[in-house]
Amino acid sequence: MTAQTAPTHWILTLSCPDGPGIVHAVAGLLADHGGNITESQQFGDPYSGRFFMRVQFESAATREDLAPAVTALAARFEMTWNLDAAGRPMRTLLLVSKAAHCLVDLLYRERSQHLPIDVVGVVGNHRDLEDIAEFYGKPFHHVPVSKDTKPESEAALREIITESGAELVVLARYMQILSDEMCRDHAGRIINIHHSFLPSFKGAGPYRQAHDRGVKIIGATSHYVTGDLDEGPIIEQDVERVDHTHTIDDLVRIGEDTERRTLARAVRWHAEHRVLLDGHRTVVFR
Incomplete structure (x- = not known):
């Protein structure tokens, strides 16, 4: 039996024009990659009309697994985003x-x-x-x-x-x-x-x-x-x-x-x- 890969703790941050379905789409993407959300914060700015989100999650998925999926989601919502390992100096x-x-x-x-x-x-x-x-x-x-x-x-x-x-x-x-x-x-x-x-x-x-x-x-x-x-x-x-x-x-x-x-x-x-x-x-x- 092959030992399971230990999950990595990731931080995903993003911003995009505000609108319905963003949190649902992000949560669904993470769930599809075995992600367990441990911290999530979001804010919709009524003055700029932009939505901001920071979500921390653990997943055995690699950056090579996650980045293409986030890129596709970003194109859908016109997002700018960043993905990094939590705690990396x-x-x-x-x-x-x-x-x-x-x-x-x-x-x-x-x-x-x-x-x-x-x-x-x-x-x-x-x-x-x-x-x-x-x-x-x-x-x-x-x-x-x-x-x-x-x-x-x-x-x-x-x-x-x-x-x-x-x-x-x-x-x-x-x-x-x-x-x-x-x-x-x-x-x-x-x-x-x-x-x-x-x-x-x-x-x-x-x-x-x-x-x-x-x-x-x-x-x-x-x-x-x-x-x-x-x-x-x-x-x-x-x-x-x-x-x-x-x-x-x-x-x-x-x-x-x-x-x-x-x-x-x-x-x-x-x-x-x-x-x-x-x-x-x-x-x-x-």
Whole structure:
């Protein structure tokens, strides 16, 4: 007797124009392939008219079995879709400048196996954080950036992304602006952390801006990167209360803790295929 193949836990995500029969069709396809659904979430956006779904299931079927069937179903409903093994660490490249808190937090969470990513390298436009990358056993790539060398620097970054096989790029307080072309080529695959509760206080020095305005709440925003500075689809936000006694340095200290938490959640949800793009917005299945 041949031993049965152990089932694989899969995650299928999809979006398409909303309409009747989508959930029934997806569930039927999975049942036809011996799939047992263990988690399912869906959302119909009345404003965009699109339907979003994330379904986790176990099945002995292989990708070669499932992909053609999903492709046929996608053609029927005009779907965009993705299929991946649940829990597979996503190959991730971290970009940094001089601030260490987000880098250290992500590397710690990866090592402690709380974050489903495989950090394949760290790119810094300064060498300040090279020792942290080395401590965690990660390749460090020094790619300096100046106004005159920006095209060459970005070409080097593209080469690192390609050679490392990175599926996700995280700007862990990387204080450089990527070109429109770079943003388009990696749409939905570059996550940034902005040290402000967007859309307020865009650009540089948001804590000084917040202090000048006497705000009572400061926050952090993690979003996908687009060619419009700090205006990409928002994945996660968090806030902390402050008052008139807090100095700018206090706001920075409080804000850094908020930033690392916010970024870690956004990276986790992306790696677990819980974030689907809905135009300039996101659908997040937590």
